[in-house]
Every structure is written in C-alpha cells, then in structure tokens.
Amino acid sequence: MSLKFVRNPFAAALLGAAVVGLPATIFAMGHEATPVVPVAAPVPQASGVVGRAALPDFSAMVRAYGPAVVNITTKGTVKTSNRSGGQLRGFPGFGDDDDNSPFGQFFRQFPQQQIPDSAVRGEGSGFILGADGVILTNAHVVADAKEVTVKLTDKREFTAKVIGQDTKSDIAVLKIDAHDLPTVKVGDPAQLQVGEWVVAIGSPFGFENSVTQGIVSAKGRTLPDGSYVPFLQTDVAINPGNSGGPLFNLDGEVVGINSQIYTRSGGFQGVSFSIPIDVAMNVGKQLQATGKVSRGKLGVTIQAVTQDLAKSFGLDKPYGALVSNVEKDSPAQRAGIEAGDVILKLDGQTIEDNAQLPAQVAAKSPGDKIKLTVWRDGREKELSAKLDEMTDKQLASADDADDNVAASGKLGLAVRPLTSDEQKQVEVKGGLLVQNVAGAAADSGIRPGDIVLSANGKSIDSVKQLRDITAKADRHIALLIQRGDARIFVPVDLG
Template identity: 55%
Template sequence: MKTSLTSPRALVLSLAAAGVIGAVATGAYTSANAVASPAPAASAPAAAPQVSMPDFSTITARHAPAVVNISVTGTTKTAAAEGPQGMQGMDPSDPMYEFFRRFQGQGQGQGGQRGQQQREAPVRGQGSGFIVSADGIILTNAHVVKDAKEVTVKLTDRREFRAKVLGSDAKTDVAVLKIDAKNLPTLSVGNTKDLKVGEWVLAIGSPFGFENTVTAGVVSAKGRSLPDDGYVPFIQTDVAVNPGNSGGPLINTRGEVVGINSQIYSRSGGYQGVSFAIPIDVAIQVKDQIVATGKASHARLGVAVQEVNQAFADSFKLDRPEGALVSNVEKGGPADEAGLRSGDVIRKVDGEPIVASGDLPALIGQKKPGSKITLEIWRQGQREELSAKLGDSAEKSATVAKNDSGAGQGKLGLALRPLQPQEQREAAVDGGLLIQEVGGPAAMAGVQPGDVLLAINGTPAKSIEQVREVVAKADKSVALLIQRDGDKIFVPVRLG
C-alpha cells in the first residue's frame, strides 16, 4: 500500500499525508581489519585507512533551523442527525465519531428516518516544510495543504506565522507557502543528479507532531516510478518516514536539500523501510513557476506506453528490455503529429535514456508545454529519430497502459476471422482480425475471445495468413497489439 503521510489522530490510520521521522545516532568507525602489504624491512608499516560516518549532529545543528512545522485547519462536509443525539461539534477524527455515526444509522433503519443535514466539520492536520528563501518562501507537499482554510507555520525558535498558499501542483505533490518574515535561515539546494545510490541522507520533520525529529539512512534507488505518480522520478531511501513529516527535507552530508519527503509503501500505514522523496530539481522547477504565475504547467506527448519486458524485447529484436512501448497514440496529439505509431519503442528523449516506461512521463512532465524534443525510437528493427512539439497536460493527460499478463509456451493458440464492415465501424478500426477462440500461450498471456488483433510484432494484422507468416518467422515470442473495450494494449506471447 502506498501511503501519503499527514496525520489523523489515530496513529495507525495514516491515510492523509506523508512525512519523515526518526532519531539519529552519530559516531565514527575506524577500520581495524585492513591488512598492510609487505614492505621492505627499512620501511615503516603502512597505516590502516580510516573510515568515518557523517557527523549528523553538526548537520542537524546547522540546518534544522530552516525546517518548519506546518499546521493546517480545514473543513469537510458530513451528515449530522438533528436532536439530542446528534453529533454536532464532534471531531470526525475522534475515535468515537464513527461509533455514533453507525449507531444513529441503525436507529434510523429501525425507528424511521430522522432529519439529516449537511454540516461542515473541522479537519486538522500537520506536516513539515523547509525555507528556501530568506524572505519567507517555504516548500512542502501539496497534500499537506490540500483544502486548507488556514495554514500556520512554526519555526524552531517557536515563532508562529500565518502562511499564504501561493500555489500547489497535485501532479508533483509540491506546494509553495509564503510567510511575512525576513532574514530567515534557509537550506541550500543540492543537485539530484549528483546524488548516488548508497549515499547517506538525513531527514528532519515532525512525525506525529514531534517537532524537529531527525532520521538518517541511505539512498536506496533513484528514478523510481510509482503508480498514479507518473510525473515524478522519486528518490527511494530507507530513512524512516511517518505521518506528519510530509514536506520535510531530505538532506545530503553536505547540508544540501536534495528532495522533499513525500510517501511510503506500507502494509500497516507506518514506516516499513521504503520511503520516497520528490527530487529537489523537480520541486524547484515547480516552485519557480508558482512564484511567477501562481500555477505549474507540465508538457504532454499524447501516448499510452507500457513496459518493455524480455518477451517484448525478443519480439521487437531489441538488444535489451528497455524503453517505453507505445501502445496507443492520441489522434491529433503531439505524438501523432510527430509521426509516432503504436509499436514504436521510445529509447531516448533529447539524449536521455528511457529505461523503464515510467521514465517517459516523468521526463516529459518536467518540460515546458510548447517545447520541442528529439525522440530516438526503435521501429521495425531499426533506430529512427523524430521531432515533437509538446502539448499542455492541462488539456489532456497521457496514460500508462498496464499489462500484467503472464506468458505460456507452444503455438500461438488463436482462432481468428476478418472483421465485418459493421464490426470495424463499431470498433472504430480500419482493419484487424477478431479473436474468436483462445488457447495455449495466448490464453496464458491474457488474450480473450472478443479482442481485436490489430498488429503482430508491429505489422498490421490484415489477414490470417499474414499472422501465420509472422509467427513462423518469430523466434521466442510475439507482441500482439489488441483492442479491448476501446483500449489498446500490447500483450507478449511466449512461443517457447
């Protein structure tokens, strides 16, 4: 379960916002097991190399004053029963609120319908943030201040300020606040590209309201793509994060902020060793747009893509299973105008490699609408380059097609027939073959009767004989482009 951490009153229900927690131990380690190489008798023995851990206490003392606690007050509409047994004035986060709500619901079912009215109930939350400008510009998560009517920022010197939300961007989960203050401590901005997997990082925030809490860990991975978060190449760490630390900084050993702690993956709603931070370069880009215009914009290519696994790599004669496989191209969109087609594999964007399909929306989303890009694609066994002018994601969002089909062995296992003219009109396709029966590897791969086969290994499916020829020439697997309920996806079928 992916959890964004902002806190309700019951600690186990961390359903609203996300952040970072922890206590740090500092110390030094000296290697005692190094073995010196033999040296001449007259030479002094070589000294054993010393290895020390970062001084987390110095980093904390120097940079913690730029980290703030954020308190949010908002409202939500809820049904309340009239009369002496109503729940007016009860906080929805109170553990007894749900009990009384259910009790009254049962009473209504047994004793007749009581009067119901909509009322606004107060909602409170907490998060973290950090100061990036001495005149009071603060970065935090968008979900921390979502639907907020009042935002209060508390500094480490215990001063409190009413904050104005300059803007927020749900696509990247970044929000920008402003407080009326001067000469504030700030965090220096680092470079995410210089961040290395295995490097020590530090997090400061307010888990469960415990202000100025510090945790440390290492960078576990970079460029992670998470479900429903296609615009952010997340930094994965093992730094402890818990509700209330959303929006807090991820800091390297040089005291530079490299990310905004945002989410965790958890079965319990609490920290389980997998935390995710928004790269600071993404956050700063969003911040600059919001400060200048009050909103953030993201570019759009207009394609649906899916992962290139080994079966697809074999089908399309790729040297390795990397890239973003284009399963659908939006008609009239930027990709369509650039000449992209279903079956193309996007390998690079402006020279930046696309390893996983999630790399594409994250990279495109960081560019400005209207900008021009160069795409390196793989089409029909050959490398090609295309130029595209990006659109605006506010107009229409690109999607990532999901396919979790398995693969089988043996013959293809499809019974096909040409589509009738009326069926072609209903399916809104120019050609294709109707899949009547499915067995063997195709069934194991998830192909279903009623699907329309549009192409095989990038070649349009015009006739049954043509499909047989492609299968006969295929080595290990074939990639079927099918249409199902109006959606197009590629399905890899292992032939054996």
C-alpha cells in the same frame, strides 16, 4: 494485507488563495543558507574491502539547518476521496481479475478507501527557502485546508498563505509574514550516489524537529500515483507528519522533499520516497510566477519492454518505452511515431526504463522541440516532435456465433475480422476479434472479446495475415491487444 503508497498526513487546502508575486531569486539553485556552519563529518573512504568506519555526526547539520524546518498544521474538511490514506489508485480499462495475467498485473484494480466528509486537523512539515518567509512543502499537506499555520523552532506561529500547489508533483509554496528567517541551501540531486548518507528533519506524529537518517536506496523511481516525478528512494524513517520536510545530504544541502512511504502496515517499513529538489524548485518557480505548472505532452501510451518483447522486436536487450497507442492530433502523431515503436532515446539520453519517459517529457515546456530515437522494423529511426501542453466502448459479446472464424494454430486463438460497424464503434482500422482462446495465447492473458490490432509491429486486418506472421515467428510473437479503451502489447511464448 494490501500494499499502499501513503502520503502523510491527512491535511487539506486553502480555498480561494491568492497568487502573490515573489522574487524569483529565491528559487535559484544553490541558494546560500544563513548561517553557514560546518555540517556532518563525512564517512572515511575505505580502500579495498569495506571495514568498520566511524559513523557521521549529524549534530552540526541539525544545529545549522534545523531552525529552517517548520511544523505545519491545517484545519479543514476532508471530502470523500479515493486518495485518502494514499491508497494505490486503480488503472482504468482492463479490470482483469486474474492476478497471473499481464492484464491483472499491469491494470490491477487496487482497493480504495472512502471516508465521509468531516472536519479535521492535519499536520506536516516544510522548510524555509527565503528569509522573507517563503516555504516549500507537499501539496497534500495543505490540500483542501481552510487555515494553514506555520510554527517555527523558536515557538513563533504564523498564518500562512498558499501561493500555489501542484498535485501532479505534490509541491506547494507557502508565504508567511516574517523577515530575517533562517534558510536552507539547495543541492543537486544529480550528484547523489546510491548508498550515500542522507538525513531527514520533520515533525513525525507532531514531534517537531525530529531527525532521522539513512542512505539513498535508488534514484529515478516512478510510482503508480499519476505523478511525473523521478523519486529518490531511501531507507530514512518517514512517518505521518514528515511529509513536506527536507532531505539533506552530508554537505547540509536539501536534495529532496519527503513525500511518500511504501507500506503494508500503514507505518514506515524501510522504503520511503522523496521528490528531487530540482523538480520541486522548477515547480515552485512556476507556481510563483503564474500559480500553475505547465508540462510538455507527447501523446503516447507506453509500456515496459520485457525480455520476451525485446526478442519479438529484435532488440538485443530489454530497454526503452514501447508505444502501445498514439493519440490523435498529438505531437507524437505529427512526428510520425507509430504503435509498436520502441522509444530508445530522448534528446540523446537513453531510456533505460519506460517509467523514465513520462517524467522527462513532463519536465519539458509546451512548445519545446525534442529529438527521439525509435526502434522500428529492426533498425533505429530518428524523429523530431514539438510538444503540446499537458491537460488530464465495448463490442458485442464474444459468444456471438459467426461462421467466419479461424484458429491461428500454435498461437491458440480463434478470431474473425471486425465488421465495418464494429471498427467504427471502437475507432480502429482492421483488427481481429478474439472469439476463443487456448494454449499459448491463453497463458499470456488474452481472452475472448479482445481485439488483435497488430502482430510483431504489423497491422492485422485478416486471419491469413495473423497466420502468416505466426508461422514466420521464431519462439515469440508480440500482439497489440485492445480491451475496452486500453491497449497493451502482449508477448506470447509460442514454445
């Protein structure tokens, strides 16, 4: 059974919604709740070995902030879409059928569900930020909705306006015509600790103001859904209808917005994901001001640094983001970033995992200047870049005969230089076309028709170059491979 990331529920969006100006102060961090009362009692701190301790009582928290959590229902038409049900979306480019190869693992195509157009009702959750009726929820809750209704815990119902929505972060801002409403207060997700208690309030399956609890399982998770969000992972029970609801810490502060689950069955299985509230508040301010969200763009394609790649590049441990491609006329190219660089730090902050980099860059504004520390030729190099604004070919068959073919020994490749016409066709300089593959290269997932662009960070334009670099390599060699329009570094264990 396939794994799925599920965004709940099947809802859908307001057409032609007007952007309404609202006071920016409602999006300020640390917004005070009304009323403020004592919340959950913290778990007693244990010294030494953790023993039995009284569990926290969440009843005061629910009494204080439950009234600020709303039920959202939508009416609309669901259009045929590969996002229905939150299916993992396939990666473009490689389409490799071999699940054991790095291409199969990294660019595997996931099944996509197609659903015919139909009139539907959707249901989700949200929470009140401003006493004048400003509400935060998930964008997918109101996506394509023609009518959005907000129901309060006192049973009052209001037709809501969609102030703005951003699909990349999955955040939407709503407004209802009401006053003196109960509100939440906003916390700081950076202060959350893995293992800390958290509480969700929402409307799973339409059961309004349901409360579930759990702990923070991990922070800074990046999911393969095209978003730029460093998700909070929890084991709080989240089900269809919980989407858009708040995640509270023990101080009664909202630290996240419940958004997705990871599941084999389609239901909750102990892994849920929430959008950090600071990310949501930043998006909300921009939606309020302009109706859209601007994000920084660096212009690089990156991949993870594995243990083998770290050895190939001379790094003492696997960390950072390996640049496999640099976009033409991008901030990265203007800054001097090259394919084969490993980005180790952004503005002095270490990139422990490559997934951190897109979220950190996207959090910047167009025009911002950033400092990058990259690893190149066995040493660190400092570069500066000014960010732009983010916006969203096949060779002849490898079976063609050619006398200018040479095998690169222990690497297991039979290659030939690209012709000038082929270089123009795929827009590269130099490069070797793989015609046959065996041994170590085959084990690493390289196949006929691939183009070898570089080896251990050195551009390749002749068979001799590849032979010489392979001969000098110790046990590992990192090849930059192009297949179609996609590029990826492949570590090859030479044995």
